[in-house]
Amino acid sequence: MSHHIVQVKGLRHIYPDGTIALQEVSFLIHHGESVAIIGANGAGKSTLLQHLNGYLTPTAGDINIGDFPLTRATLPDIRRTVGMVFQDPDDQLFMPTVFDDVAFGPLNLGLSGSILEQRVEECLSRVGAAHLRDKPPYHLSGGEKKRVAIATVLAMSPDILVMDEPTSGLDPHARRQLLALLKDFSHTKIFTSHDLDMVFELCERTIILHEGLVKADGPTREIFNNADLLAECCLEKPFSMQNCAACGRPKTGL
Template sequence: MSHHIVEVKDLKFHYPDQTPALRGVSFQIRHGESVAIVGANGAGKSTLLLHLNGYLTPTDGQVRIGDYQLTPETVREVRRTVGMVFQDPDDQLFMSTVFDDVAFGPLNLGFTPEDVTARVEKALATVGVSHLKNRPPHRLSTGQKRRVAIASVLSMSPDILVMDEPSAGLDPRARTQLIELLKSFEHTKIIATHDLDMVVDLCERTIVMHDGLVSADGPTMEIFSDDKLLAASCLEKPLRMQGCPICRCKG
């Protein structure tokens, strides 16, 4: 087994109308790493994420997850390894109660009903929403929905968590609580986001995407200190690294 848990090699992808979305992306991610993928709108972040669980098939290039080269034969194993949390929890929570939703993945993977129940209870307890077990998802707040969405992949015990904009639409406190929750996970994390302050809190490494290519890949603080790179990628420094607007001192 290679020590790289995610390996993307020269990944290219065109949409059916020939719009190029990825134009040769390569990177490697090790066990337990927490990596942010940042970039302007339309830079290719979401398209990249959809390759990591085999929803999209590369036009060219390779994706390797753990021991598996991503092919139609291994896609089931890959999806078990990669837990994907979507941006809009309403897309992810499609069953009529929280319990059924969190049980959906484990049931598909063929666990026994007792096993499934135990997994669901554990996942719900981990994200702190055990009391919502029997509620219909459409009556939860966005913060609660997000937690349930995370529980719905945790219940499959994935090695890698892939998240698309996990902090979007949350109030400041719910956002802080979510960051604390994600910090407590030991999974390999890949987070696509515009919330650069969250990146500072969660990810030691950042991959910057621009126009379907990786324009930088390195330690988060180094990348966020590079004004020229950020400007070229249509990004701005995280707020806490900018000067204080009231006392005018440099941060």
């Protein structure tokens, strides 16, 4: 099956002010893969993500989602296929209540009545937020907002989930809950993150972006074991792979 693949070929993006955000980026993500895109601040991660659902138009290069090239004509379909969870849930939640917010996408897809209700209920209980349905989004805690933001995207039944910094700003407990939730999804998943422990736990494959180029692309464990590569890209090993902070000895079992 090829319809949940993401293929990026020779992607280049130059902002109107002349900043070269992406020089040349190519990769292929297969169905069901869980891939992390990591890199220092300003490496081009967010710019890359914004191309995946057609919000930015490439200066050069192609993007294929499934069997379709990303063009103006295929945009509505691709936006449904690629569910995008933003870094700041406040940007994503804009309706008066949680229910309205989750219903926004399905309503645009033409759902109504009891099917709509059912879809919203399902997505909210999937992220453990069924009890929040009548609350206004701005009264929720950070973790709750994040979960509701994920529910709004799930409600579109996307095949590919793209998340920008899913664990940023979450407390350890909320982060743990989110990781468990994400592990459960069978979608093709693409994350960007600075939380390398999360990457280590969730993604079998990692792509490192550095100054708008793909610096490395391979199994997560291999990449995190390459100290020189990480240092060159202004990154560090995840804490779980570093030596014990108390006694300085290597942790066992890794």
